[in-house]
Amino acid sequence: MTEWGQRISGQLRFVLFTLPFVLLVLVLVAFFPPDGNERAEWAQFIGRFHPLAVHFPIALILLVPILELAGLNRNFSYLRLSARFILGLATLSATLAAMLGWCLARSGGYSGPIVVQHMWGGISVAAACWLCWLLRTRASEAELGMGYRVAIVASVALVAWTGYRGGQLSLGEDHLTEHMPVGLRHVLRLPESASPTVDANTFYGARVQPIFAARCITCHGPNKHKADLRLDSYRAVMLGGKDGPVVRAGNVQASDLFRRITLPPGHDDFMPKEAARPLSVDQAKLIELWIGSGASDTLPVDAIKGAPGASPSTAPAEVTFEEIDPATVAKLRAAAAPMVAQLQKRFPNILDYESRSSANLSLNASILGAKFGDSDLAAFVPLAGNITVADFSRTAITDRSAGAIAAMKRVRVLRLMGTGISDATVEALDTMDQLESLNVFGTRVTAAALPAVVKLPRLAHFYAGQTAIPNSVAIPQALAGKVVF
């Protein structure tokens, strides 16, 4: 047999060998499309290997252009000899991966546009590999045909697209952009957050949707709609699945959703499936109450009396910590920052931000003691609106600073302990409507200042020990329980 003949027969053998598999995938997909139902164990067991197996053809297909390009260099020309073999291997493995994918989609209860796109993408990849292989076999060693080049580029693009769709299926639709930094997000004009909003003031939004979100939407959500049912929005919940509505407003017993979550675990119809633990008694109760009350999405959150877990105020609240966004903090601080830096330099250690997440300032001049006087305090007037805690204890300030102190309108805590101030300063504070704690311990302040103190709307503590105000003074009604001697 001639050399040409050998090549033809080799090619033919490969075609005859691979074609049935490619056709088989097409037949399977055409006649038994994924429909969201779960089926036979074997198919599902085998199907679970799909995510594992797909990486094999992906790597092989990407290797081909690398071999071809590197082979252009004379020193690596031997690499090109392998391209055809790798392509053959890629075709076989892509076909196998496609079949496994079908097993998974058909038996694992998948449906939805992304599944369909991923499925056709996978089949196209297998077909494209096959085509590439054919073209590569025909091409001469010296010159690769234009058709082959186009086919290879198309295959690689197809692999990228299909892989992305697959990633969306297993990792979530926004798996690539989910953790994108805010700045980049802005440049690419992506929305700030991808999660849909629900009205947290409604019973549905605050109490019911979180249960669905936590326990159900992995299978009945945007990515998988098992049994054609989605539970990721109120509309979808009320729409139901392939067996009709799952929630019948006002009729708990006729609502399939409630029936399934309250069946004994292990029952065929029991939800959530797949060895997930059942919903808690409280969760089931909340859903029952919600359906019983008409399954509304506008019912206010506190409308149902006796709902378990009740309002957040009675539940033992856990402490949460918010992430600090340095950019936001910097923006908050921008206006005052140069002045703050200047004063920090002039008065080390006494002025700092209230916290790393805040632009509010805390001023503690007590550290400087008698070295800090009225003229020093005047230097802080430009920042008056930013200071929320001001401690002038044991400093040399006097009534001359009254105006500068009163300008700090956002101060919550003001300490004037052991200073030279008197009633005049206290009387000047009537503009400080945020003041919660006022300390005049050990000053010359007298009972005559009390009427001015009464006018402070948010005041909770007035420290008046060792002043000219006697313990026995008649405390105005508005200050009852607030004066500490």
Added chain:
Amino acid sequence: MSDSLIHADDLRTALLQAQTRRHFLRTLGGGLGTLFLGTSMTKYASAANGAGHSESSNLDFTRDASSPLAELPPQFAAKVRRVIYLHMAGAPSQLELFEYKPDLKRLDGQDCPASFLAGKRFAFISGVPKLLGSQYPFHQVGQSGQWISDRLPHLEEHMDEICFIKSMHTDQFNHAPAQLLVHTGNARLGYPSLGSWVLYGLGTENQNLPGFIVLLSGGKSPDGGKQLWSSGFLPSVYQGVQCRSHGEPVLYLDNPPGVSRPLRRSMLDAIDDIDQQNYAAFGNPETVTRIAQYEMAFRMQMDATDAMDINKEPESVRVRYGSKPGESSFANNCLVARRLAERGVRFIQLYHWGWDSHGAEAKEALNLGFMDRCREVDQPTAALLADLKERGMLEDTLIVWGGEFGRTPMRENRNGQVMKYVGRDHNPGAFTIWMAGGGVRPGIAHGQTDEMGYEIVKDPVEIRDLHATMLYLLGFDHRKLNYSFQGLEQKLTTVRPARVVAEILA
């Protein structure tokens, strides 16, 4: 002769060159590799460690090398700016102070049920001990109606200010490791203390005083020793400074005769210059510590003596605390603590020794020595609370009072014998601490033990939960106050999950 000399010189040159080259290569290859591993592995370790939490941003605690104690803002708006920790070393009996257990009193003298002993280890109890009811009567006080025994008549006036945790749990039943656990988050040596972490995270307001000061009373150091205020793997500038409560607060702080302050200054300038060169060459943080300590000592010469001098307080205040200048007493230390708090000291740690009431001798008997300990701490503790409240400082100060574990509801029977004095053995299963001050819900008791006060039946609080709560009050997420060491982002609360006890927050 000259030949051999030249030969020796050549050898020396060759040796130097070889060393230099080797050194260079090692620095280049090994150094780069280590750098890479050091940075990347730490990331992996912290990712594994913080699984489930977002670890995206680490807080920056770097400071200028010349001021390692510079103040830094807390992560979030803090409830308190400083801590006064009153540690009752030896573990006071909760059953004689705050845990009212009438059923235990009823069963006093009966054999301890076998279920109490199965699988338990005790320091001294052996065989079947007898149950021991409280030695003192209890009554309810204040609007909150909390129970207290008759041993703390001054403190009981402040019960509406106090928040009890009656369900503290520890896994250590010997003093030193249990104290280490309370103060460093670890039962083993080598970890930074609570005060060191706080100082590292927040710095200190007053640069003329140490930011973390330790005062001892009771005639003996706590069993855990100086490790209790060590800075562990943090730079040692953050360690606690133990001060004496009379005379020179720190020995040899004053200039010796014939040395003037300017002379001392020029001496320090020369030393600093050398240290700075050393730091520039090697970058060892301990050099910064050394510079900072010299400078601190120089500034302390002026301020520390004044801050520690309780003679500067009016007679009425000293009477209130029950303090007598010249003694090394808990009363004096409480008064000093208030003076230090006023001056911006971040973390003030008091230890009062002598609460180990086994009953082996009179001074550690519940019916004798224990009464003295109560007398020693009752009035000063109450005075400290009252004083801080009057001065408006209880708003932003956190006071913590407690021991390192609890005591058994069984009477100790060392070697199976009935002992001459009444005492109780160590009980790590449950103990009581209390807190007061900013951000803490006053007048409540969190957690609950069984009818015998033996084991926790509701809301157990681990030591690391207490630490997480304290750091929260100081403005930190305990997971974010960390320091990279040995490939791990080390935390006071360790790698185990800790919970901020939200129920006790105001």
